[in-house]
Amino acid sequence: MRLCASDIIEVLEQWAPRELQEEWDNSGLCIGNPATQVTGILVCLDCTSEVVEEAIADGLNMIISHHPLIFKGLKSLKDTTPVERTVARAIRGNLVVYSMHTNADKIMDGVSGAMGRALGLQNMSILAPESCLNRDTAPCGLGVVGDLKQPMLTEGFFDLLKTTFTLKHCKTSVPFHRHVSRIALCGGSGSSLIPYALRSGAEVFVSADFNYHSYFETVPQMMLVDIGHYESETGVQDQIVNQLIKKIPNFAVRKTQIYTNPIRYY
Numbered sequence: 001m002r003l004c005a006s007d008i009i010e011v012l013e014q015w016a017p018r019e020l021q022e023e024w025d026n027s028g029l030c031i032g033n034p035a036t037q038v039t040g041i042l043v044c045l046d047c048t049s050e051v052v053e054e055a056i057a058d059g060l061n062m063i064i065s066h067h068p069l070i071f072k073g074l075k076s077l078k079d080t081t082p083v084e085r086t087v088a089r090a091i092r093g094n095l096v097v098y099s100m101h102t103n104a105d106k107i108m109d110g111v112s113g114a115m116g117r118a119l120g121l122q123n124m125s126i127l128a129p130e131s132c133l134n135r136d137t138a139p140c141g142l143g144v145v146g147d148l149k150q151p152m153l154t155e156g157f158f159d160l161l162k163t164t165f166t167l168k169h170c171k172t173s174v175p176f177h178r179h180v181s182r183i184a185l186c187g188g189s190g191s192s193l194i195p196y197a198l199r200s201g202a203e204v205f206v207s208a209d210f211n212y213h214s215y216f217e218t219v220p221q222m223m224l225v226d227i228g229h230y231e232s233e234t235g236v237q238d239q240i241v242n243q244l245i246k247k248i249p250n251f252a253v254r255k256t257q258i259y260t261n262p263i264r265y266y
Helices: 005-015 049-057 082-092 111-118 154-164 191-199 229-233 236-247
Strands: 028-031 041-044 062-065 096-099 122-130 140-153 179-189 204-208 223-226 253-255
Touching: 005 062, 005 096, 005 236, 028 082, 041 049, 041 236, 049 062, 049 082, 111 122, 111 140, 111 179, 111 229, 111 236, 122 179, 122 191, 140 154, 140 191, 154 179, 154 204, 154 223, 179 191, 179 229, 191 204, 204 229, 236 253
Parallel strands: 041 062, 041 253, 062 096, 179 204, 204 223
Antiparallel strands: 028 096, 122 140, 140 179
């Protein structure tokens, strides 16, 4: 099967239109020519120099990342920063690099929806719905909220989170609710959605990058659980791979084997 990068991009943008991205975002084609014939696709959360080397070594000339490789403006390519080195290596390797960031956050099949399905939530809906262009039949917006199949002891739910998202630790509010049943979720940095989570009736909001004071401000209505930015978003890689396999069967698509999380816990 002969496909060019624009064919792959068309499939992706039918699923998560680039127009859904936030104004400050930089999703879309980052490096390369859309007319490039694609030999294979590597999907990752972060496009690092190690991921670029992996793609080149495996003969895969298109990388699809969640986080944009070029986010802040580059004024030079001197190979002095990790981003500069990665961009330069991708260009030298004739790779195509494309990202799906907040547009993949805003669809039910995307980042937060993947979290909810992993936890087996029922009756899921968008936590902070938006009026999205050309999405008359499919709701979109940031985060999701849903119900556990049955109420759980709070400590049992924390254990479920650790098992589901392969966590050694998670950072939580004091468990002032004995049981939980309604759960709000947002992949990545979810602090801005705290007001929506409070209004949703959720007993717990699972996301990442909460600041210290937020844990005070949500007492006694809702508990916060910070499972880590990478950990909350990593499931979108499988969503992208599955979407491509469904639409383009028998094509070389796989998830990176590189662990790109820059954070370690000791």
